[in-house]
Amino acid sequence: MSNLHGHQTPPIARQNDIPMTPHSLPPYVTDQSALESLCHTLRQSPRLALDTEFVGEDTFIPRLELIQVATATTAAVIDFPAVQANGSLDVLWELMCDTKIEKVFHAGRQDLDLFTLHAGQVPKPFFDTQIAAAMVGYGAQVAYANLVQRLHGTKLAKAHTFTNWSARPLSDDQIAYALEDVEFLLSIHTHLQDRLKTLGRSEWVREEFARLETVVGEKNREPQERYQRIRGWDTLKPKGAAVLRELAVWRETEARRRNVPRGRVMRDEVLLQLARHPPKSVNDLRGLRGVHSSEVDRHGVQLLAAITSALALPPSAWPEVPSERKPDPESTGIVELLQAVLKARAAEEGIAPTMLATSADLQTLVEAKQNRTVLNIPILHGWRRQLAGDVLLQVLDGAVTVSVDRTSGALRMNAGSS
Incomplete structure (x- = not known):
C-alpha cells in the first residue's frame, strides 16, 4: 500500500497480535x-x-x-x-x-x-x-x-x-x-x-x-427538521412546508410511541399530499388518493389537528423553501471550475474531495457571491477553509487564476487579477 508520498506502507500488527480474553472472563x-x-x-x-x-x-x-x-x-x-x-x-x-x-x-x-x-x-x-x-x-x-x-x-x-x-x-x-x-x-x-x-x-x-x-x-432531540428529509418537500410553498413540518413531527411522535417504522404510521407521499392539499374535514381525508380508511379511522383527528395548527401560523413562522430557480449557464460553468479546483487541492493533500464540499455546497457558494450574501457552509469553516475554501473564494474574486501545466497536465493556481 502506498502512502501519501508514494512510499510503501507495511502491514501493521494487530493490537497485541490478537485481543485475548482471559480464561476467567467469558467472551x-x-x-x-x-x-x-x-x-x-x-x-x-x-x-x-x-x-x-x-x-x-x-x-x-x-x-x-x-x-x-x-x-x-x-x-x-x-x-x-x-x-x-x-x-x-x-x-x-x-x-x-x-x-x-x-x-x-x-x-x-x-x-x-x-x-x-x-x-x-x-x-x-x-x-x-x-x-x-x-x-x-x-x-x-x-x-x-x-x-x-x-x-x-x-x-x-x-x-x-x-x-x-x-x-x-x-x-x-x-x-x-x-x-x-x-x-x-x-x-x-x-x-x-x-x-x-x-x-x-x-x-x-x-x-x-x-x-x-x-x-x-x-x-436525539425533538425532530423539528425531519420534514426536510421527505423527498419533494422543497417543491411546496412555504405554507405547505409548514403543514408538512407539523405532520412530520406528529408522525415521528407516533412512530416512537408505537416503536414502528415511520412508513408504517404513514408514508412520505401521503404526508406530502396532505401538505399540498390540506383537508378540512375527516370526509376530505377519506377522499384523498392513497389515504386508506383505516388510516383515517386511526389518525384522522390527530392529522386534522396538526394541519389546523400549521395553517394558523403567521407567515413569519413558515419554513424557508429553497428557490426553484435553475442555475444559469454561467453559474454552472463557474461551479464546474470550482469542482476542478477542489479536486486538484484534494489530490494534492491526499484527501477525498467529498470530504471537503458537495456540488450543492459549491452551487450555494457561487450564488452567495453573486448575491453578496453571507454563507454558513462547511467549506468556509475550520480545516476545510484552510485547505480549499480560501482558494475557492480567491478564484471567485479573481485573485487566483487557474491554468493547466503543460508538462504534467495538472491544474495550477496562479496569483492573478480580475
Whole structure:
C-alpha cells in the first residue's frame, strides 16, 4: 500500500497480535454479573474498540442485539437482550460515559446513536477510524474490511454478513465473526493517529468528531427538521412546508410511541399530499388518493389537528423553501471550475474531495457571491477553509487564476487579477 508520498506502507500488527480474553472472563456475556466483571476489566484500559449488531427493519428504534468490545488484551461479545432480560446494563452505560476512556468505532454514526439513546448522552471522547482514514489518504467512507486488508494484509470472512443477529442461540462461528469487527480497531487507531500527527491533521479530525457529536446529539432531540428529509418537500410553498413540518413531527411522535417504522404510521407521499392539499374535514381525508380508511379511522383527528395548527401560523413562522430557480449557464460553468479546483487541492493533500464540499455546497457558494450574501457552509469553516475554501473564494474574486501545466497536465493556481 502506498502512502501519501508514494512510499510503501507495511502491514501493521494487530493490537497485541490478537485481543485475548482471559480464561476467567467469558467472551460471550449473557448476564449482569458477567457484564459487571467485564466492565471492571475494561475500565483499566485508556480506550475501547466498539461495534454493535442490531436489527432495525421493523421498529422505530433499532433493536440492539450485540455489543462487541475489545482492549489490547481483552475481547468480549455482550448479548444485549439476554442481559437486559435478567438484569441491568447501567454499568455499561456508565462506562460509555466515562470521559477518561476513549471509545473507538469504525463508521460509528449508528453505534453512537444507539449508545446515546441508551446511555442518555453521547459517549465521548470517541474516535472514528473511517473519518480519520479519509483524512490521511484512504478514501471517503472506506470499509472496515478494506482497511484491515490494506493495513494488516488480512482478508476478513464474509460468511455471516447477512446473519439474523436476533436469532438465538448464536454459534461459536457467529460470535467469532462478530469479534472480528473490533479485533483490529485499536491497532488501526494507533496507525491513523500517527499518520494524522505526521501530516499535521490531528486538529482536523477533532473538528470532524465535534461535528459528528453535534449531529448525534441533535438527532436525539425533538425532530423539528425531519420534514426536510421527505423527498419533494422543497417543491411546496412555504405554507405547505409548514403543514408538512407539523405532520412530520406528529408522525415521528407516533412512530416512537408505537416503536414502528415511520412508513408504517404513514408514508412520505401521503404526508406530502396532505401538505399540498390540506383537508378540512375527516370526509376530505377519506377522499384523498392513497389515504386508506383505516388510516383515517386511526389518525384522522390527530392529522386534522396538526394541519389546523400549521395553517394558523403567521407567515413569519413558515419554513424557508429553497428557490426553484435553475442555475444559469454561467453559474454552472463557474461551479464546474470550482469542482476542478477542489479536486486538484484534494489530490494534492491526499484527501477525498467529498470530504471537503458537495456540488450543492459549491452551487450555494457561487450564488452567495453573486448575491453578496453571507454563507454558513462547511467549506468556509475550520480545516476545510484552510485547505480549499480560501482558494475557492480567491478564484471567485479573481485573485487566483487557474491554468493547466503543460508538462504534467495538472491544474495550477496562479496569483492573478480580475
